Amino acid sequence: MKDIVVIGAGKIGSAIARLLTDCGDYRVTVADHSREQLDRIEAHPALSTAVVNIEDSADLEQLLAGKFAVLSAAPFHLTIRIAEAAARMNVHYLDLTEDVESTRKVKALAEKANVALIPQCGLAPGFISIVGHDLASHFEKIDSIRMRVGALPQYPSNALNYNLTWSTDGLINEYIQPCEAIVEGELIEVPALEEREEFSLDGVTYEAFNTSGGLGTLCETLKGKVRTLNYRTIRYPGHVAIIKALLNDLGLRHRPEVLKDIFENALPATMQDVVVIFVTVSGYNNGRLVQETYANKVYSAKVAGAMLSAIQITTAAGICTVLDLLAEGAIPTKGFVRQEEISLDKFLANRFGRYYAPETRAPARAA
Incomplete structure (x- = not known):
């Protein structure tokens, strides 16, 4: 042991x-x-x-x-x-x-x-980089990698359409700090909370927008090899508009301790959450532009005798999988190790990585 x-x-x-x-x-x-x-x-x-x-x-x-x-x-x-x-x-x-x-x-x-x-051994950064890098390896020439992740309540019931599911400090940090991206082949910083988009998965509409840190070291790894690379956090529509009002109009980006107090005393935590993972990579094979997508939802579940939230499962499973691979000598045991150096197949075959395996999906929430 x-x-x-x-x-x-x-x-x-x-x-x-x-x-x-x-x-x-x-x-x-x-x-x-x-x-x-x-x-x-x-x-x-x-x-x-x-x-x-x-x-x-x-x-x-x-x-x-x-x-x-x-x-x-x-x-x-x-x-x-x-x-x-x-x-x-x-x-x-x-x-x-x-x-x-x-x-x-x-x-x-x-x-x-x-x-x-x-x-960065969690979900995002972490598993998301392993998925993105694996999909990118399927192409002779990569064009774009778009990575989207969100930890959301299954049953939102407030104007933010959000419940606390993880670290409040980490949440605020990713909403405030600048974000790395590759745009037209150049590694740049883009502002958090911007470039909002909408997409649907399993009949549910989501919004996604820039947040900091989700790409980990992937920008550095793929610089010069991809035209577009970006990461955005997934929320239900309407969330980012309120967050921008709190941070910008009310100036709470300069008073994060006040924002933390508001979040922790006004937003209830929930165990009924869902982690949404959506990665799309496009590139060229045999001269044709083609696309591959990884989409998955992980729900709260009973693990090792206890009910764990989806964000607990995915985050804990991520770092435990990397620890197992390290103990086995399946990844480098010295120096700086990037998440994208880890094989997706080895990750998902691991006893902890299997928690990411797609299961029977819960019904979509009511509109």
């Missing part, structure tokens, strides 16, 4: 711990600054907990000593601190961050590391 540290005892961290302890191949220590949060995690013979101040380097290094890997489910602003400690202690590092600047710093750290540093 391999010893693993999971940092963060929230919804995602607890889901990761549940998957890893249930499989029987990992001993897991869940660390958090809050004893109250740790006490909410269901007991398991292969699980222990630790109250740790992540900002205390000595505490963090003591926690990591002798471990195989550390998986960060902590807020994005703690990413670098954890990655630095992992590199110092020769412990493999995996995270879920969508923050572009944090990933750049992790990449720089990896240049001298003796272990693997693997950021």
Whole structure:
């Protein structure tokens, strides 16, 4: 059994711990600054907990000593601190961050590391890059890659058509920070919340718009090889107009703590969610312009004896799959590892990656 540290005892961290302890191949220590949060995690013979101040380097290094890997489910602003400690202690590092600047710093750290540093192992960034890169490999010449992902309530009941499903800090960060894209072959930054579009899937209409971080390192990997590459977050129609009013008209982009308080006290969380994944790639084969699309919906379900939301399942399954592949030596075990280096077939064949397999779809919501 391999010893693993999971940092963060929230919804995602607890889901990761549940998957890893249930499989029987990992001993897991869940660390958090809050004893109250740790006490909410269901007991398991292969699980222990630790109250740790992540900002205390000595505490963090003591926690990591002798471990195989550390998986960060902590807020994005703690990413670098954890990655630095992992590199110092020769412990493999995996995270879920969508923050572009944090990933750049992790990449720089990896240049001298003796272990693997693997950021962005969740859904988007993460699985979405694996899908996009795999579809792109089917073409002699790639023209465009359009990647769309959303974690949505199955039954929206407010003006935003939205319920909280994951980190509020991460949500606000992706709504505010600039977004990478490739436009006419050039890698550029585009503003968040812009370039709104609509599409339908299974009879349901969605909107999609620019948000930060979802592409991971794919822009850098495919620069010079594709004419158009972009990522947009999926919501139900009407969402982005209200968000833009809050951020721009009311100036809450400069007061994210106020926006966080509003979201967390006005938007209820829900376990009845759906993750929508929609990737379209077009390119040339035998001189003809052709297109391939990957479309999938993942719903909340009972996993390892507990009901988990769709975003918990997809995010936790993503990072657990990468950990498994790392433990097997199926991906590089040293340096910076990009998500798009991972084979889609290997990912989906993995015991955790199988949670992404298309299942019988729930009925479309009422109009």
